[in-house]
Amino acid sequence: MLPYIARRLFVMIPTLLVISAVVFFIIQLPPGDYLETYIAELQAQGEAVDQSRIAFLREQYGLDQPVWLQYLTWLWGLLQGDLGFSFEYQLPVSDVIGDRFLLTAIIAVATVLFTYLVAFPIGIYSAVRQYSAGDYIFTFIGYLGLATPNFLLALVMLYFANVWFGTSIGGLMDPDLEDAPWSFEKIGSVLEHIWIPMIVIGTAGTAALIRRLRANLLDELHKQYVVTARAKGLAEGKLVFKYPLRLALNPFIADVGNLLPQIISGAVLVSVVLGLPTNGPLLLRALQSQDMYLAGAFLMFEATLVVIGVMLSDLALAALDPRIRFTGGRRR
16 A cells, blocks of 8 residues: 555646646736736725836746746746735735635534534435435425526525524634634634525535435445345345445545545635625635635646545545455456
Protein backbone atom coordinates (compact mmCIF):
# COMPACT_ATOMS: atom_id res chain seq x y z
CA MET A 1 0.00 0.00 0.00
CA LEU A 2 2.80 2.44 0.83
CA PRO A 3 4.30 2.33 -2.71
CA TYR A 4 0.81 2.98 -4.10
CA ILE A 5 0.30 6.01 -1.83
CA ALA A 6 3.76 7.32 -2.74
CA ARG A 7 2.95 7.04 -6.46
CA ARG A 8 -0.34 8.84 -6.00
CA LEU A 9 1.28 11.66 -4.04
CA PHE A 10 3.94 11.99 -6.72
CA VAL A 11 1.29 12.20 -9.46
CA MET A 12 -0.58 14.89 -7.47
CA ILE A 13 2.27 17.38 -7.97
CA PRO A 14 2.09 17.74 -11.79
CA THR A 15 -1.71 17.41 -11.62
CA LEU A 16 -2.02 20.41 -9.31
CA LEU A 17 0.49 22.40 -11.39
CA VAL A 18 -1.61 21.86 -14.52
CA ILE A 19 -4.78 22.73 -12.62
CA SER A 20 -3.20 25.93 -11.27
CA ALA A 21 -2.31 27.04 -14.81
CA VAL A 22 -5.80 26.25 -16.12
CA VAL A 23 -7.47 28.01 -13.18
CA PHE A 24 -5.36 31.16 -13.51
CA PHE A 25 -5.78 31.52 -17.25
CA ILE A 26 -9.53 30.81 -17.13
CA ILE A 27 -9.93 33.60 -14.56
CA GLN A 28 -8.04 35.86 -16.98
CA LEU A 29 -10.26 34.98 -19.96
CA PRO A 30 -12.94 37.69 -19.44
CA PRO A 31 -11.86 40.98 -21.01
CA GLY A 32 -10.23 43.51 -18.73
CA ASP A 33 -9.10 43.08 -15.14
CA TYR A 34 -10.13 44.13 -11.66
CA LEU A 35 -9.14 47.76 -12.15
CA GLU A 36 -11.22 48.09 -15.32
CA THR A 37 -14.19 46.62 -13.47
CA TYR A 38 -13.53 49.07 -10.64
CA ILE A 39 -13.38 52.01 -13.09
CA ALA A 40 -16.70 50.94 -14.66
CA GLU A 41 -18.36 50.84 -11.22
CA LEU A 42 -17.05 54.32 -10.36
CA GLN A 43 -18.26 55.75 -13.66
CA ALA A 44 -21.67 54.13 -13.20
CA GLN A 45 -21.92 55.92 -9.84
CA GLY A 46 -20.93 59.23 -11.45
CA GLU A 47 -17.60 59.48 -9.65
CA ALA A 48 -14.41 60.83 -11.20
CA VAL A 49 -11.58 58.47 -12.05
CA ASP A 50 -8.01 59.48 -11.26
CA GLN A 51 -6.02 57.91 -14.10
CA SER A 52 -2.70 58.47 -12.36
CA ARG A 53 -3.90 56.51 -9.32
CA ILE A 54 -5.22 53.75 -11.60
CA ALA A 55 -1.82 53.55 -13.31
CA PHE A 56 -0.11 53.41 -9.92
CA LEU A 57 -2.41 50.60 -8.72
CA ARG A 58 -1.93 48.68 -11.97
CA GLU A 59 1.84 48.78 -11.45
CA GLN A 60 1.56 48.00 -7.74
CA TYR A 61 -0.70 44.98 -8.30
CA GLY A 62 1.44 43.76 -11.21
CA LEU A 63 -1.46 44.00 -13.67
CA ASP A 64 0.81 45.73 -16.19
CA GLN A 65 2.87 42.52 -16.53
CA PRO A 66 2.24 39.73 -19.06
CA VAL A 67 -0.23 37.06 -17.98
CA TRP A 68 2.41 34.33 -17.86
CA LEU A 69 4.58 36.43 -15.51
CA GLN A 70 1.59 37.15 -13.27
CA TYR A 71 0.93 33.40 -13.13
CA LEU A 72 4.53 32.56 -12.18
CA THR A 73 4.49 35.23 -9.47
CA TRP A 74 1.22 33.85 -8.08
CA LEU A 75 2.46 30.25 -8.27
CA TRP A 76 5.70 31.09 -6.47
CA GLY A 77 3.68 32.76 -3.73
CA LEU A 78 1.46 29.67 -3.40
CA LEU A 79 4.50 27.43 -3.01
CA GLN A 80 5.65 29.69 -0.15
CA GLY A 81 2.23 29.68 1.52
CA ASP A 82 1.29 33.18 0.30
CA LEU A 83 -2.25 33.14 -1.13
CA GLY A 84 -1.88 36.60 -2.65
CA PHE A 85 -3.56 39.96 -2.12
CA SER A 86 -7.26 40.68 -2.53
CA PHE A 87 -7.73 43.77 -4.70
CA GLU A 88 -11.32 44.41 -3.65
CA TYR A 89 -10.85 44.02 0.11
CA GLN A 90 -7.35 45.54 0.21
CA LEU A 91 -6.19 42.71 2.46
CA PRO A 92 -4.20 39.49 2.11
CA VAL A 93 -6.39 36.63 0.93
CA SER A 94 -5.76 34.69 4.14
CA ASP A 95 -7.20 37.61 6.16
CA VAL A 96 -10.23 37.97 3.90
CA ILE A 97 -11.14 34.31 4.27
CA GLY A 98 -11.00 34.52 8.07
CA ASP A 99 -13.80 32.68 9.86
CA ARG A 100 -15.58 31.92 6.58
CA PHE A 101 -13.66 28.68 6.19
CA LEU A 102 -14.65 27.58 9.68
CA LEU A 103 -18.32 28.45 9.20
CA THR A 104 -18.40 26.80 5.77
CA ALA A 105 -16.78 23.67 7.21
CA ILE A 106 -19.36 23.58 10.03
CA ILE A 107 -22.23 23.77 7.54
CA ALA A 108 -20.64 21.19 5.23
CA VAL A 109 -20.02 18.68 8.04
CA ALA A 110 -23.52 19.19 9.46
CA THR A 111 -25.05 18.75 6.01
CA VAL A 112 -23.10 15.56 5.30
CA LEU A 113 -24.06 14.09 8.68
CA PHE A 114 -27.71 15.00 8.12
CA THR A 115 -27.65 13.50 4.62
CA TYR A 116 -26.14 10.18 5.65
CA LEU A 117 -28.03 9.79 8.93
CA VAL A 118 -31.36 10.30 7.16
CA ALA A 119 -30.64 8.62 3.83
CA PHE A 120 -29.07 5.35 4.95
CA PRO A 121 -31.90 4.05 7.19
CA ILE A 122 -34.51 5.07 4.63
CA GLY A 123 -32.57 3.62 1.69
CA ILE A 124 -32.02 0.31 3.48
CA TYR A 125 -35.67 0.13 4.55
CA SER A 126 -36.92 0.89 1.02
CA ALA A 127 -34.71 -1.84 -0.46
CA VAL A 128 -35.57 -4.50 2.14
CA ARG A 129 -39.29 -3.59 2.10
CA GLN A 130 -39.61 -3.06 -1.64
CA TYR A 131 -43.06 -1.96 -2.85
CA SER A 132 -44.36 -1.57 0.71
CA ALA A 133 -46.41 1.46 1.79
CA GLY A 134 -43.34 2.97 3.45
CA ASP A 135 -41.31 2.45 0.27
CA TYR A 136 -43.88 4.34 -1.78
CA ILE A 137 -44.08 7.17 0.78
CA PHE A 138 -40.30 7.60 0.97
CA THR A 139 -40.04 7.40 -2.82
CA PHE A 140 -42.61 10.19 -3.18
CA ILE A 141 -40.79 12.34 -0.62
CA GLY A 142 -37.50 11.65 -2.40
CA TYR A 143 -38.90 12.82 -5.74
CA LEU A 144 -40.15 16.01 -4.06
CA GLY A 145 -36.68 16.60 -2.66
CA LEU A 146 -35.09 16.14 -6.07
CA ALA A 147 -37.62 18.34 -7.86
CA THR A 148 -37.63 21.29 -5.42
CA PRO A 149 -34.90 23.88 -6.06
CA ASN A 150 -32.79 24.53 -2.98
CA PHE A 151 -33.16 28.31 -3.17
CA LEU A 152 -36.98 27.99 -3.29
CA LEU A 153 -36.93 25.69 -0.28
CA ALA A 154 -34.68 28.22 1.47
CA LEU A 155 -37.26 30.98 0.96
CA VAL A 156 -40.05 28.76 2.29
CA MET A 157 -38.00 27.77 5.34
CA LEU A 158 -37.15 31.41 6.01
CA TYR A 159 -40.86 32.22 6.20
CA PHE A 160 -41.92 29.29 8.37
CA ALA A 161 -38.96 29.60 10.75
CA ASN A 162 -39.96 33.20 11.38
CA VAL A 163 -43.69 32.46 11.71
CA TRP A 164 -43.53 29.25 13.76
CA PHE A 165 -40.41 29.75 15.88
CA GLY A 166 -39.93 33.51 15.75
CA THR A 167 -36.35 32.99 14.58
CA SER A 168 -34.82 35.21 11.92
CA ILE A 169 -32.46 32.75 10.27
CA GLY A 170 -30.89 35.11 7.77
CA GLY A 171 -27.20 34.67 8.34
CA LEU A 172 -25.58 32.04 10.53
CA MET A 173 -25.68 33.87 13.87
CA ASP A 174 -27.15 36.93 15.54
CA PRO A 175 -25.87 40.13 13.88
CA ASP A 176 -24.38 41.50 17.11
CA LEU A 177 -22.20 38.38 17.45
CA GLU A 178 -20.68 38.39 13.96
CA ASP A 179 -17.55 40.33 14.94
CA ALA A 180 -17.39 39.00 18.50
CA PRO A 181 -14.80 36.40 19.54
CA TRP A 182 -15.93 32.79 19.79
CA SER A 183 -17.82 32.04 23.00
CA PHE A 184 -20.58 29.73 24.23
CA GLU A 185 -23.13 32.39 23.31
CA LYS A 186 -21.81 32.60 19.75
CA ILE A 187 -21.71 28.79 19.41
CA GLY A 188 -25.31 28.61 20.67
CA SER A 189 -26.36 31.22 18.11
CA VAL A 190 -24.72 29.21 15.32
CA LEU A 191 -26.50 26.05 16.47
CA GLU A 192 -29.79 27.93 16.53
CA HIS A 193 -29.37 29.09 12.95
CA ILE A 194 -27.57 26.14 11.32
CA TRP A 195 -30.48 23.71 11.09
CA ILE A 196 -32.18 25.60 8.25
CA PRO A 197 -29.19 25.65 5.83
CA MET A 198 -28.40 22.07 6.89
CA ILE A 199 -31.85 20.86 5.85
CA VAL A 200 -32.06 23.05 2.74
CA ILE A 201 -28.64 22.12 1.34
CA GLY A 202 -28.95 18.46 2.34
CA THR A 203 -32.44 17.82 0.98
CA ALA A 204 -31.53 17.16 -2.65
CA GLY A 205 -28.46 15.15 -1.69
CA THR A 206 -30.48 13.08 0.77
CA ALA A 207 -33.15 12.29 -1.82
CA ALA A 208 -30.56 11.29 -4.42
CA LEU A 209 -28.67 9.16 -1.87
CA ILE A 210 -31.85 7.30 -0.92
CA ARG A 211 -32.58 6.44 -4.54
CA ARG A 212 -29.02 5.28 -5.26
CA LEU A 213 -28.69 3.21 -2.10
CA ARG A 214 -32.06 1.57 -2.73
CA ALA A 215 -31.14 0.69 -6.32
CA ASN A 216 -27.67 -0.60 -5.44
CA LEU A 217 -28.87 -2.66 -2.49
CA LEU A 218 -31.75 -4.15 -4.49
CA ASP A 219 -29.27 -5.19 -7.16
CA GLU A 220 -27.13 -6.99 -4.55
CA LEU A 221 -30.09 -8.60 -2.77
CA HIS A 222 -31.14 -10.38 -5.95
CA LYS A 223 -27.74 -11.95 -6.59
CA GLN A 224 -27.12 -15.65 -6.21
CA TYR A 225 -24.90 -15.50 -3.12
CA VAL A 226 -27.68 -13.72 -1.18
CA VAL A 227 -30.30 -16.23 -2.32
CA THR A 228 -28.00 -19.10 -1.27
CA ALA A 229 -27.28 -17.54 2.15
CA ARG A 230 -30.99 -16.97 2.75
CA ALA A 231 -31.76 -20.57 1.74
CA LYS A 232 -29.21 -21.81 4.30
CA GLY A 233 -31.10 -19.97 7.04
CA LEU A 234 -28.80 -17.00 7.65
CA ALA A 235 -30.51 -14.32 9.75
CA GLU A 236 -31.96 -11.54 7.59
CA GLY A 237 -30.24 -8.72 9.46
CA LYS A 238 -26.83 -10.35 9.29
CA LEU A 239 -27.46 -11.29 5.66
CA VAL A 240 -28.16 -7.69 4.63
CA PHE A 241 -25.43 -5.91 6.60
CA LYS A 242 -22.52 -8.32 6.21
CA TYR A 243 -22.11 -8.38 2.42
CA PRO A 244 -24.84 -6.73 0.25
CA LEU A 245 -24.77 -3.41 2.12
CA ARG A 246 -20.96 -3.25 2.05
CA LEU A 247 -20.91 -3.76 -1.70
CA ALA A 248 -23.76 -1.29 -2.23
CA LEU A 249 -21.69 1.43 -0.50
CA ASN A 250 -18.97 1.48 -3.18
CA PRO A 251 -20.47 4.42 -5.16
CA PHE A 252 -20.79 6.50 -1.99
CA ILE A 253 -17.20 5.90 -0.94
CA ALA A 254 -16.16 6.95 -4.44
CA ASP A 255 -18.04 10.25 -3.94
CA VAL A 256 -15.68 11.42 -1.17
CA GLY A 257 -13.79 13.41 -3.79
CA ASN A 258 -16.97 15.37 -4.50
CA LEU A 259 -17.86 15.91 -0.85
CA LEU A 260 -14.63 17.59 0.22
CA PRO A 261 -14.91 20.59 -2.17
CA GLN A 262 -18.19 21.48 -0.48
CA ILE A 263 -16.10 22.66 2.44
CA ILE A 264 -14.80 25.44 0.17
CA SER A 265 -17.67 26.35 -2.12
CA GLY A 266 -20.80 25.29 -0.25
CA ALA A 267 -24.16 25.93 -1.88
CA VAL A 268 -23.73 29.36 -3.46
CA LEU A 269 -27.40 30.13 -4.23
CA VAL A 270 -28.61 28.97 -0.83
CA SER A 271 -25.88 31.00 0.89
CA VAL A 272 -26.91 34.11 -1.04
CA VAL A 273 -30.63 33.64 -0.26
CA LEU A 274 -30.03 32.94 3.43
CA GLY A 275 -27.26 35.53 3.75
CA LEU A 276 -24.77 32.97 5.04
CA PRO A 277 -21.20 34.23 5.66
CA THR A 278 -19.67 31.26 3.83
CA ASN A 279 -17.16 30.89 1.03
CA GLY A 280 -19.71 30.50 -1.76
CA PRO A 281 -20.85 34.16 -2.02
CA LEU A 282 -17.27 35.35 -1.51
CA LEU A 283 -16.06 33.20 -4.41
CA LEU A 284 -18.94 34.40 -6.59
CA ARG A 285 -18.12 38.03 -5.84
CA ALA A 286 -14.42 37.45 -6.50
CA LEU A 287 -15.20 36.01 -9.94
CA GLN A 288 -17.58 38.86 -10.77
CA SER A 289 -15.07 41.55 -9.80
CA GLN A 290 -12.12 39.63 -11.33
CA ASP A 291 -10.33 39.58 -7.98
CA MET A 292 -8.07 36.91 -9.45
CA TYR A 293 -5.92 36.03 -6.43
CA LEU A 294 -8.92 35.58 -4.13
CA ALA A 295 -10.80 33.51 -6.72
CA GLY A 296 -7.67 31.55 -7.60
CA ALA A 297 -7.06 30.65 -3.94
CA PHE A 298 -10.59 29.27 -3.59
CA LEU A 299 -10.39 27.26 -6.80
CA MET A 300 -6.98 25.83 -5.94
CA PHE A 301 -8.27 24.75 -2.54
CA GLU A 302 -11.16 22.97 -4.26
CA ALA A 303 -8.84 21.28 -6.76
CA THR A 304 -6.51 20.13 -3.97
CA LEU A 305 -9.42 18.70 -2.00
CA VAL A 306 -10.71 16.87 -5.08
CA VAL A 307 -7.33 15.26 -5.72
CA ILE A 308 -6.92 14.30 -2.05
CA GLY A 309 -10.52 13.10 -1.86
CA VAL A 310 -10.14 10.82 -4.88
CA MET A 311 -7.06 9.22 -3.34
CA LEU A 312 -8.82 8.74 0.01
CA SER A 313 -11.85 7.22 -1.69
CA ASP A 314 -9.61 4.76 -3.56
CA LEU A 315 -7.97 3.70 -0.29
CA ALA A 316 -11.35 3.35 1.42
CA LEU A 317 -12.74 1.30 -1.47
CA ALA A 318 -9.83 -1.11 -1.24
CA ALA A 319 -10.41 -1.50 2.49
CA LEU A 320 -14.19 -1.94 2.10
CA ASP A 321 -14.35 -4.26 -0.91
CA PRO A 322 -12.02 -7.29 -0.95
CA ARG A 323 -12.40 -7.51 -4.72
CA ILE A 324 -10.43 -4.27 -5.11
CA ARG A 325 -6.67 -4.49 -4.84
CA PHE A 326 -3.91 -1.98 -5.57
CA THR A 327 -2.10 -4.65 -7.66
CA GLY A 328 -5.15 -5.50 -9.73
CA GLY A 329 -3.48 -4.43 -12.94
CA ARG A 330 -0.52 -6.78 -12.60
CA ARG A 331 -0.36 -10.03 -14.43
CA ARG A 332 0.09 -13.24 -12.52
